[in-house]
Amino acid sequence: MIAAWGVEDVRAAEKAAMADLPDGELMARAAKGLAKVLEARISDVPEARVVGLVGSGGNGGDTLFALARLARADERRELLAGIAAVLVSDRGAHEAGLATAREAGVDVVDLSGGADDALDAACDLVAEADVLVDGITGIGGSPGWSDSVAGRCRALFDATDDEAYVVAVDLPSGADPAGLVLDSEGVWADETVTFGVAKPVHLLGTAPRCGLLTLVDIGLEMATAPVAETLDHDDVAALWPVPGPDDDKYSRGVLGVVAGGESYTGAPVLAVTAAVAAGAGMVRYLGPPTPTGLVRATVPEAVHGTGRVQAWTVGPGLDASVAEDDDADEGDVRQVTTAREALDSGLPCVVDAGALDLLDGQRPRAGARTLLTPHAGELARLLSRVEDAEITREDVTADPVGHARRAANALHATVLLKGSTTYVVPPEVSGLPVRVSSDAPAWLATAGSGDVLAGLAGMLLAAGLDPYDAGGVAATVHGLAGHEANSGGPVRALDVAHALPRTITALLRHAAS
Numbered sequence: 001m002i003a004a005w006g007v008e009d010v011r012a013a014e015k016a017a018m019a020d021l022p023d024g025e026l027m028a029r030a031a032k033g034l035a036k037v038l039e040a041r042i043s044d045v046p047e048a049r050v051v052g053l054v055g056s057g058g059n060g061g062d063t064l065f066a067l068a069r070l071a072r073a074d075e076r077r078e079l080l081a082g083i084a085a086v087l088v089s090d091r092g093a094h095e096a097g098l099a100t101a102r103e104a105g106v107d108v109v110d111l112s113g114g115a116d117d118a119l120d121a122a123c124d125l126v127a128e129a130d131v132l133v134d135g136i137t138g139i140g141g142s143p144g145w146s147d148s149v150a151g152r153c154r155a156l157f158d159a160t161d162d163e164a165y166v167v168a169v170d171l172p173s174g175a176d177p178a179g180l181v182l183d184s185e186g187v188w189a190d191e192t193v194t195f196g197v198a199k200p201v202h203l204l205g206t207a208p209r210c211g212l213l214t215l216v217d218i219g220l221e222m223a224t225a226p227v228a229e230t231l232d233h234d235d236v237a238a239l240w241p242v243p244g245p246d247d248d249k250y251s252r253g254v255l256g257v258v259a260g261g262e263s264y265t266g267a268p269v270l271a272v273t274a275a276v277a278a279g280a281g282m283v284r285y286l287g288p289p290t291p292t293g294l295v296r297a298t299v300p301e302a303v304h305g306t307g308r309v310q311a312w313t314v315g316p317g318l319d320a321s322v323a324e325d326d327d328a329d330e331g332d333v334r335q336v337t338t339a340r341e342a343l344d345s346g347l348p349c350v351v352d353a354g355a356l357d358l359l360d361g362q363r364p365r366a367g368a369r370t371l372l373t374p375h376a377g378e379l380a381r382l383l384s385r386v387e388d389a390e391i392t393r394e395d396v397t398a399d400p401v402g403h404a405r406r407a408a409n410a411l412h413a414t415v416l417l418k419g420s421t422t423y424v425v426p427p428e429v430s431g432l433p434v435r436v437s438s439d440a441p442a443w444l445a446t447a448g449s450g451d452v453l454a455g456l457a458g459m460l461l462a463a464g465l466d467p468y469d470a471g472g473v474a475a476t477v478h479g480l481a482g483h484e485a486n487s488g489g490p491v492r493a494l495d496v497a498h499a500l501p502r503t504i505t506a507l508l509r510h511a512a513s
């Protein structure tokens with residue numbers, strides 16, 4: 001599991017650690033770890049040139065100390081062609097760090113004061129750099145560039161060679177440390193070397209601009225809960241419901257699926273296939289004749305009609321608007337009633353697609369376990385109704401976690417917000433971290449993919465997982481199955497469902513080995 005703590009909690013932990021350590025020890029640890037990573041990255045580059053961009057705070061301090069270490073280490077080996085530091089801020093740079101870097105022989109170009117010739121010299125340096133170390137801002141930075149350095153930073157990054165390997169110190173400068181502002185100007189790194197623990201910027205929607213995440217241990221002890229986390233393969237395997245010798249199909253979990261209608265016939269096939277493929281004890285499909293016939297023909301394991309279930313997946317391919325349409329097919333209208341009955345049942349429920357349109361607030365029975373699985377547009381529609389306000393898809397994509405949280409709080413449900421990054425957001429009162437999953441292939445953005453996810457998540461609810469775990473596990477396994485279905489190329493949703501058994505087997509085998 002990778003867990004991320006908020007900036008205030010990180011600062012508190014740093015303060016606590018520093019109280020027991022000699023002055024400068026924590027930064028020395030950070031710089032040592034950073035220098036080690038830089039050394040490894042340049043080990044194969046003959047006559048490498050390393051340039052650090054240095055801001056005025058602790059982030060620049062880390063960078064200067066690390067460059068000094070690199071320069072010292074190279075005194076003996078003379079493998080590097082040059083090590084330079086560009087001071088970008090008018091406020092100068094970390095005093096001890098700068099003195100140490102100068103002493104170690106690091107070339108320094110100071111841009112404070114704004115002289116054009118200094119900026120030209122700095123641009124020449126970065127144009128030649130094989131490794132660019134971004135130490136402008138860390139957790140003390142605000143999103144984007146501040147006015148005083150914006151022109152310089154733009155010029156420096158414009159001059160950077162596309163081939164240069166960009167290593168961000170702690171986080172890419174200009175990225176929002178809290179990971180909430182997604183579109184700020186600033187650095188996109190190939191690798192981010194962070195210290196102590198990950199921060200939200202590394203896991204939330206800003207994660208893609210961090211590149212590879214490398215964690216350097218500096219001995220922080222966190223006294224608070226993380227705000228975000230990403231499940232790794234072992235976490236998922238540990239949560240996966242593995243049947244024991246005493247289990248039967250009922251104890252493993254029966255999932256009821258209310259999906260599709262006379263016009264939308266594919267979604268039920270996908271959701272039911274996914275639930276069966278993921279290992280449901282039994283899947284019971286409820287729907288009008290045409291999709292029922294299709295499910296019968298394609299998923300012979302499923303049963304049909306009303307009966308005992310332990311959880312529901314409601315909504316894939318469901319058209320809730322037929323309830324208001326006098327000319328609508330009778331079976332479709334009945335399907336909306338069935339969906340309402342499932343929502344009213346008090347049983348655990350995945351509420352997806354069309355069923356989200358049936359919710360105006362909490363499900364009727366207090367405490368009913370609920371996992372909502374909207375994409376950004378569906379969440380905007382749901383929140384607009386619940387809050388009686390106009391909320392757009394753009395509002396949601398600009399602050400996905402904030403909006404998912406509002407829906408989770410208002411509906412007492414866990415919200416799995418689908419997108420290139422998927423967030424599983426429990427109500428605030430739970431105190432649980434947001435779960436983030438961002439390594440699904442972009443090819444998964446395809447029709448039917450959400451139906452597979454809804455079937456998979458429903459199967460996990462039926463097996464007894466709570467909505468938070470079911471959402472986190474389903475999002476991760478769905479992404480892995482997307483890779484498994486056709487790594488590096490287009491995938492169709494049905495293939496993702498069919499890839500579930502081998503994806504799950506691989507996870508369980510890996511964890512057992």
Ligand SMILES: NC(=O)C1=CN([C@@H]2O[C@H](COP(=O)(O)OP(=O)(O)OC[C@H]3O[C@@H](n4cnc5c(N)ncnc54)[C@H](O)[C@@H]3O)[C@@H](O)[C@H]2O)[C@@H](O)CC1
Pocket residue numbers: 014015018026027028030031055056057058059060062091136137138139140141142143144145146149169170174195218
């Ligand atoms: N405090 C500690 O014990 C440790 C701190 N460490 C490093 O110190 C960093 C935090 O240091 P600071 O609190 O000094 O803050 P930073 O170094 O992250 O940034 C603060 C400086 O950046 C400027 N700045 C803020 N927003 C800006 C923007 N949008 N554009 C341009 N400049 C901007 C500020 O004027 C200020 O001078 C961490 O990210 C980490 O790299 C590490 O050495 C680990 C230990």
Ligand SMILES: [K+]
Pocket residue numbers: 059134135136137138168169170171172173
């Ligand atoms: K940085």
